[in-house]
Amino acid sequence: MKQQTVCHVNDMQPGELRETELGRISIVVCKTPDGEFYAFTNKCIHQGGPLSKGKLCGAPQSDNPGEYTFCQDGEILRCPWHGREFNVKDDGRMLANPKHKLPSFPVKIEDDYVIVYK
Amino acid sequence: MSNNNQPPKKRIIDVDIHESATYKDLFKYLENPYRRYIEDANWIQEKHMPYTQPSVAGVNRADAVVPDGRPAGSDLPFMQEQLLDDIGHEYGILTGALDPSPSSMHGWYEMATALASAYNDWQIENWLEKDERLYGSVHINAEDRDGAIREIERVGSHPKMVQILLPIDDKMWGDPYYHPIYGAAQKHDLMIGMHHNEPPIYFGKWPRYFIEWHSLLPTSHMMQVTNMIFNGVFEKFPKLKLMMIEGGFTFVPHLMWKLDQQYNDLRHEVPWIKRKPSEIMKEHVRFCTQPSEELNKKDFLSVIDQMGSDEMICFATDYPHWDFDSPHRSLPSLDPDLKKKIFSENARAFYPKLK
Numbered sequence: 001m002k003q004q005t006v007c008h009v010n011d012m013q014p015g016e017l018r019e020t021e022l023g024r025i026s027i028v029v030c031k032t033p034d035g036e037f038y039a040f041t042n043k044c045i046h047q048g049g050p051l052s053k054g055k056l057c058g059a060p061q062s063d064n065p066g067e068y069t070f071c072q073d074g075e076i077l078r079c080p081w082h083g084r085e086f087n088v089k090d091d092g093r094m095l096a097n098p099k100h101k102l103p104s105f106p107v108k109i110e111d112d113y114v115i116v117y118k
Numbered sequence: 119m120s121n122n123n124q125p126p127k128k129r130i131i132d133v134d135i136h137e138s139a140t141y142k143d144l145f146k147y148l149e150n151p152y153r154r155y156i157e158d159a160n161w162i163q164e165k166h167m168p169y170t171q172p173s174v175a176g177v178n179r180a181d182a183v184v185p186d187g188r189p190a191g192s193d194l195p196f197m198q199e200q201l202l203d204d205i206g207h208e209y210g211i212l213t214g215a216l217d218p219s220p221s222s223m224h225g226w227y228e229m230a231t232a233l234a235s236a237y238n239d240w241q242i243e244n245w246l247e248k249d250e251r252l253y254g255s256v257h258i259n260a261e262d263r264d265g266a267i268r269e270i271e272r273v274g275s276h277p278k279m280v281q282i283l284l285p286i287d288d289k290m291w292g293d294p295y296y297h298p299i300y301g302a303a304q305k306h307d308l309m310i311g312m313h314h315n316e317p318p319i320y321f322g323k324w325p326r327y328f329i330e331w332h333s334l335l336p337t338s339h340m341m342q343v344t345n346m347i348f349n350g351v352f353e354k355f356p357k358l359k360l361m362m363i364e365g366g367f368t369f370v371p372h373l374m375w376k377l378d379q380q381y382n383d384l385r386h387e388v389p390w391i392k393r394k395p396s397e398i399m400k401e402h403v404r405f406c407t408q409p410s411e412e413l414n415k416k417d418f419l420s421v422i423d424q425m426g427s428d429e430m431i432c433f434a435t436d437y438p439h440w441d442f443d444s445p446h447r448s449l450p451s452l453d454p455d456l457k458k459k460i461f462s463e464n465a466r467a468f469y470p471k472l473k
Contacts, residue, residue: 046412046447047443047444047447048444048447049179049444050181053180053181054174057174078174079173080174080175080179080180080181081173081179081180081440081441081442082440082441082442083172083174
C-alpha cells in the first residue's frame with residue numbers, strides 16, 4: 001500500500017485545497033467545512049486542468065428559471081480552467097453529468113495527521 | 119531573441135494566445151496629451167460584460183495568474199514557462215486581450231488611434247522582439263479608417279506582424295468602408311483576424327446569461343464570413359485571407375451548404391460572385407479548433423469530411439483564458455498526417471510570414 005502523509009489536520013482550513021504526491025500521482029486534498037478530508041486525482045477528467053488551483057466552493061441550484069439557491073458551500077470542487085463542478089461529498093461526481101466522476105483516493109487520520117493512500 | 123534553443127517537443131502553431139497590457143504598460147509608447155488623459159485622471163477602463171465571470175478566476179485560467187499577482191498573460195517569462203516551453207510551441211500568434219481596446223473608445227477616434235499605435239509598439243518591443251516564436255497582430259482603430267491605414271503602413275511591414283485584428287462594430291466586414299483597409303492588408307501580406315469582440319451580434323446587445331453569449335460566439339463568425347463573401351471582398355482582394363479565431367469549427371459545414379444553396383437561388387443579386395461560396399471559403403477562410411466541443415474521433419472526422427477539406431482548421435489554445443484548449447487533451451486521437459495539418463501545417467500555409 002502506498003501512502004503519503006499530507007499535513008496535520010489543523011494545517012488546512014475548511015474550504016482549503018492542497019496538492020500532494022502519492023508516488024508519481026498528483027493528488028488534490030480537500031477539507032470540507034465539517035472538517036472531513038477527501039482526496040482525488042489532481043487532473044480534471046475533461047482536459048487535465050490542475051484541480052488544486054481551482055476552488056472549493058458551493059453550487060447554485062434551482063428548479064425555476066431566474067431563482068437561485070446556494071447549496072453545499074465548501075463541498076464542490078471547481079476546475080481552474082473550464083469550471084467543471086465535482087461534488088466531493090458524492091464521490092467526486094460531476095454536477096452537470098453524474099455519470100462522470102473524479103478518481104478518488106481514501107484518506108485516513110492517524111494521530112491527527114492526514115494520510116492519503118491507495 | 120531567446121528561449122528557443124530547444125527543438126519543439128510538439129510541432130504546434132498556436133493561432134490564439136492572449137498577451138495582456140495595462141494602461142500603465144502603454145504609457146511609454148503613448149504621446150501626450152493621450153497619456154496625460156489617462157494618467158492625470160487615474161482612469162481605469164470600464165468592464166464591458168454585464169455578467170460576473172464564468173470561472174473561478176474571471177475570464178482566465180486560475181493557474182495562469184502570474185505568481186507575483188499580476189494579471190494572466192502579462193508576463194513573458196511566465197507565459198514561456200507555462201505555455202511556450204511547457205507544450206513546446208513552434209510558433210504562437212498574439213491576439214491581444216481586447217482591453218485596453220481601441221475599439222472601445224466609441225467616438226473618440228483620435229484617442230483610439232493613439233492607443234492602437236501605443237499597443238502595437240508595446241507588443242513589438244516586449245513580446246515579438248523578445249521571443250522568436252511569437253508573432254503578432256496589428257491593432258487598429260477601424261472607425262478611423264485613414265488613421266488605421268497609417269498604422270498599417272507604419273507597423274504592417276514588421277516581419278513578425280502577420281494579421282490585422284478587426285473589431286466587430288456597427289458595420290459588417292464586407293462593407294465598402296473597410297475595403298481600403300483590406301487593400302493595405304494585402305499590400306503588407308497581412309491576413310485579417312477575427313476574434314470575437316464582446317457581444318457576438320453586431321448590433322451590440324447581450325443575451326441574459328454568459329452561457330448563452332459563449333454558446334453563440336459562432337453566430338458572429340457566420341455573419342462576418344457571409345457578409346465578406348457576398349460583398350465580393352475576396353474577388354476584389356484575391357490575396358486576402360481571413361482567420362476566424364475563437365468561434366470553433368463545427369458550424370462550418372452548415373455554413374458552406376447554406377451559402378452554396380443560397381447562391382444557387384439568389385445569384386442574380388450578387389453577380390460579382392463567380393464561384394461557389396464554399397470554394398471561396400476553402401481558399402480564403404480558416405477556422406480555429408478552439409473552443410472545441412467534446413468530439414470523439416468518428417464525429418471529428420465526420421465534420422472534416424463534411425467540410426470537404428482537411429486544410430481549413432488550425433489549432434488554438436486561447437491561453438490564458440478559462441476555455442483554454444489543451445493540445446494534449448482537447449482533440450481526439452487523429453491520424454499523424456491530419457494531426458500535423460491541424461496542429462501546424464494549415465497555419466503555416468495560411469500566414470505567408472510564417473516560415
